Amino acid sequence: MAITLIVGALGVVFDTTIISVALNGLARDLDAPLSTIQWVSTGYMLAVFIAIPLAGWAQSRLGGRRLWIVALSGFLAGSVLSALAWTASSLIAFRIVQGLAGGIMMPLMYTLLMQAAKGRNIGKVIAIITVPTALGPILGPVLGGLILSLANWRWLFLINIPFCLVGIWLAWRNLPDDRPAPDQPRARLDAVGLLLLCPGSAALLYGLSQVDGDTGFASAQVLIPLLAGLAPIGGFTFWALTRATAPLVDVRMFRHRSVASSSTLLFLGGISLFGSMMLLPLYFQQVRGATPLGAGLLLIPQGVGALVARGLAGTYMDRVGPRAVALVAFAFVASSTVPFAFVTADTSEILLLVALFIRGIALGAAMIAPMGAAFVGLEHEDIPDASMITRVAQQIGGAVGVAVLIVILQRNIGDAHTPDALASGFDHAFWWSVALTAAAVPLCLLLPSLPEPTAPADNRAQETSENTGSTTQ
Template sequence: MSVSAGTPAKAPLGDDKLDAGVLKVAGVVVIGAIMSILDVTVVSVALPTFQNEFQATPATVAWTMTAYTLALAAVIPVTGWAADRFGTKRLYLTSLALFVAGSVLCSMAWDIGPLIAFRALQGIGGGMLMPLGMTIMTRAAGPQRIGRVMAVLGIPMLLGPIGGPILGGWLIESASWHWIFLINLPIGIVAFILSSIVLPKDNPQPGETFDFLGLLLLSPGLALFLYGVSSIPEAGTVGDPKVLVPAAIGLVLMIAFVGHALRKDHPLIDLRLFKNRNLTVAVITMSLFIVAFMGSMLLLPSYFLQVRGVSTLETGLLIAPQGLGAMVTMPVAGRLTDKMGPGRFVLGGIVLISLGIANLTQVTDDTPYVQLLGGLFVMGLGMGMTMMPIMSAALATLTDHAIARGSTLMNIVQQAGGSIGTAVMSVVLTNEVKDRPAASALYAVAQGKATPEQVGPVLLQQGPSALADAFGSTYMVALVLVLACIIPALFLPRKKIQRTPEQEAEAAVPVAMH
């Protein structure tokens, strides 16, 4: 099969450097991914503004986040098939257009209901950007350079949590809430134009029929399950019908999809990929890691805002050392993973993250900032050695055709794990606060449920210390979950991943991007 016009041929198998063509592709993909990931954290700081603007309750306003993530989760399973059917470039450009259109409509929202609906449209576009980006970059670079490619794609994952709160706080304070959405318009136009020029020409191969039954089972199943899980913090217990009913229905639908997928020749998500040992171990490791790490990261902004009383902008700046640490190790780990395998780096990264979280288990209301920021930097070093090498292990031995399905699977794992981790840590923190009267009193005053006179000066004075103690105890749970990641990580390859002769033969043949 000849290379399509404009398609960069894969590098010789002995060449592990990222050439100019691959770097151009990586650059345009990263722009789209940054826009999508930034949008999650940018909007998170605007929730109080939405409450005041639309006279809505906190529970209603939270749907501006939930609608985005549920739409994102629902559309991810379709991405692998759609990439094969329509071509990655066309689908990527369509996703960018949907995301930007949703952003513009969000900026024009006149009430909380339309804003929630427009956020769902954003999620449909945003949900496909990351798995498509992974597929495009992996195919462009070839299997021998997948570690370096994953390191490049890790940039938006770092910039989102760091830059989102800073950018969101600045835009709201200096302009208006509309600009947290309108800023996507110029960025999206640039990303669309560059993608049209730089991304390789499509050569779709629509050989597989669409799995409609799989779609009807998996997409609503995943969305319902995540909706139930994300309702846990508000409900306060897993046994609440608002949690249990949608989560149980979603789980039943997903189990039914498993049975369906194992019987069908071309399912929506090919579960036969789990016959690949590296992918299976990587999925297990990633699942535990995302639950532990993403859940614990939710706590940090709340600690700075509620215990230390700093502004949203200052909170974003205080979290920055974590991203700086990851920027130090991620390029090195990406380069060496291709040569030495991911196992050593992932284990080392988990140890560093554990040290950083162990530091956070000791937080008080006056812990020196040097200690906090140093711990975050160490956590960042660990993160740079962990997430992308795990992704590399999952995708390195997949055939070219399976890459789209593999990257879709890994994105589903990330989305589900992040939602579960957020819910778990929120519930643990809520229960820890309830166990401390002074912390509960401080929360009640902050939320307007009680006046300072009603709770008394003694409890108010003890509140910050008690609340900090609740955060420290919650971080103990996060520490245990991170340490549990060591078990599956021990089974990751600790030497250069070797492909089978069949996989090497396919990698050596120039193929068209599709």
């Protein structure tokens, strides 16, 4: 089941990271300014945010297997259409189709595997689920650079086709048929919540994406969408707390300490992860003079470290609990970022690559621990809401991290042109990254201290018998 979901998800993860190296080429080939082409990424990201809250309701209506196949088919269609795009506007529209499908797929993947695990071996399950997010930063920029060196930008989207086709076939073959029974009451769509939460989240994210180093958060192009987003999100929160039936996203899940503390840590982890993903390639290109492909290759040690951390963090989380793993991991993320706060134009690349590898291990563990902790002690029907809440928290944290660090970086770089002057500006931005990550360390103490006990052997045997019986029927 895990392999089935990972194969389909790889297309989504690669598509998120692979396009970052192609924006300049797209602007040239489609004869559009970079400010317009930027919407190829921004439009995709906004569509993801709009779709995430719909995943739980759609699963209750269609069942997990059918929804996964529908979403993966939509992503396949969006990929083919993006490859056939003839203008910048058409490409942006087709990227939105991709984003709507990808926004449903990622929380659904977490939900299906956590529901199948039934609360056992959460650390190992999370380690498996996060394999695509570890491979994306490793292979995405490198794959994008290789494709652009051998073919045109349309192949950035055509590369998704085999992942989607194989993923659809595997899902039809391997995922359990969990469609609702015909006589089972169908969940009603919370239309009011949809009209409040989805546009509000999109406006909030759009406002953060408009931050620049000259005016920071004080400009109208930032403040207006931020306020326009916060108002409906506040309205949705009031609506969800007072609604008698199930809202689009059950914000009352925050009464669980595991969900509240995990979401907070994933927000701060998103700042550290996505903020550094913006800083590090810029440092290697602007200060060290690396090409986009060269910068992607230099970042491989961090991705390899994150991949290595999957098994270690999952195993230790099941043994000692998410609190201890997160505490050590966030402390190491902060400390392994410190060397970059001292960088100059002549800093040894070997030293930086070693620091990146250590940082990747720590960052991988720092993501796994709060992700797994969010599901500790939850009922089966609560897992979709927890998946959506934690996913949104991490994505908003990433948007905030990029916005804040862009302001800090641009204000410290100013009109600098020499490598040493540019390196000094990056030093300030990396120190802020260290501080934001260090702020998460004491919050790790709020996570559950011990893993949930494994179900007794007789219970497991009974569950196996029941599952076998249901499969036979």
